[in-house]
Ligand SMILES: Nc1ncnc2c1ncn2[C@@H]1O[C@H](COP(=O)(O)OP(=O)(O)O)[C@@H](O)[C@H]1O
C-alpha cells in the first residue's frame with residue numbers, strides 16, 4: 001500500500017492507495033498537529049510500503065512525521081518546490097519558497113491539462129497559473145473563507161457557510177450579521193477568483209482551463225462563473241506525478257483526475273472584463 005499525506009495548515013489529509021491495482025482503499029483527515037498516531041489518525045503502517053508527503057505546516061510537523069515514518073516504512077518521499085519539474089518552470093524568484101501544495105497543484109494541473117489555472121481553497125485560497133509551454137507565472141494568495149471570517153471577530157466565528165448552500169443565496173445581501181459576514185466573504189472569494197482569472201488570461205493572451213481543489217472547493221465552485229473542474233485529489237496528483245510508483249502512475253495517470261474543462265474563448269473573457277470595468 002501507498003500512503004499519501006497532504007498536510008495543510010488546518011487539516012492533514014491522508015489516502016491509502018493499492019500499489020498493484022491503483023485503487024484508493026480509504027481516506028481521511030485530522031487536524032494538523034505534530035504527532036500522528038498510526039492506527040488512530042492514520043492507517044496502521046504495517047501494510048504501507050511507501051509514503052509520499054506534501055506539507056506546508058510548520059517544519060516541526062514534517063520533521064516529526066518523517067521521523068516516525070522512517071522507522072516503520074521502507075520508502076518515504078517528501079515533495080519539495082523546485083526550480084523545474086516535469087516540464088514546469090517555477091515562477092518564484094526563490095522557487096523553494098513557493099508552498100509545496102501549490103507546486104503539486106501546478107504540476108498536476110499541467111500534467112492533466114497543459115496550461116492551467118490551479119486554485120486551492122483551503123486555509124488560504126491560492127491561485128496559480130501555468131502557461132501551455134510550462135512556464136509557471138507565480139500566483140495570488142488570499143485568506144481562505146474560514147480565515148476571513150475569524151479575522152472579523154464579530155462573534156460569527158463558529159457559524160460556517162453551509163457547504164450545501166446555493167451560490168445565488170450566498171451572493172445576496174445579508175440581513176443578519178452572520179449572513180452579512182458569510183455572504184461578504186463568499187463574494188470576496190469568488191469575485192477575486194473570477195477577476196484574477198480574467199486579468200491573467202487577458203494579459204497572457206490565452207484562455208486556460210481552471211481546476212479547483214481544497215476543503216472549500218465545492219462551495220466556491222458554485223459561485224465561479226468560469227468553466228472549471230473540481231479535483232479534490234489535485235495535490236495527491238502532484239505527488240503521483242513526482243513519485244510515480246504504480247503502473248498507472250508511471251503511464252502518467254493520476255487517480256480521480258477530472259475531464260479537462262473547456263475554457264471559454266479569450267474574446268469572451270475579455271468582453272466580460274471590459275463589461276465589469278464599465279460598471
Ligand atoms: N470538515 C471540515 N473541517 C474543517 N474544515 C473544513 C471542513 N470542511 C470544509 N472545511 C473548510 O476547509 C478548509 C480547510 O481546507 P483544506 O483544503 O484541508 O485546508 P488546508 O490544506 O489549509 O489544511 C477550512 O478552512 C474550512 O473553511
Ligand SMILES: CC(C)(COP(=O)(O)O)[C@@H](O)C(=O)NCCC(=O)O
Pocket residue numbers: 008009010056097098099100101102120122123124125126141144
Ligand atoms: C499559501 C499557503 C499558506 C497555503 O496553504 P494551505 O491553505 O493549503 O494550508 C502555503 O502554500 C504556504 O505556506 N506557502 C508558502 C508561501 C508561498 O507560497 O509563497
Ligand SMILES: [K+]
Pocket residue numbers: 120121122123124125126214
Ligand atoms: K490552500
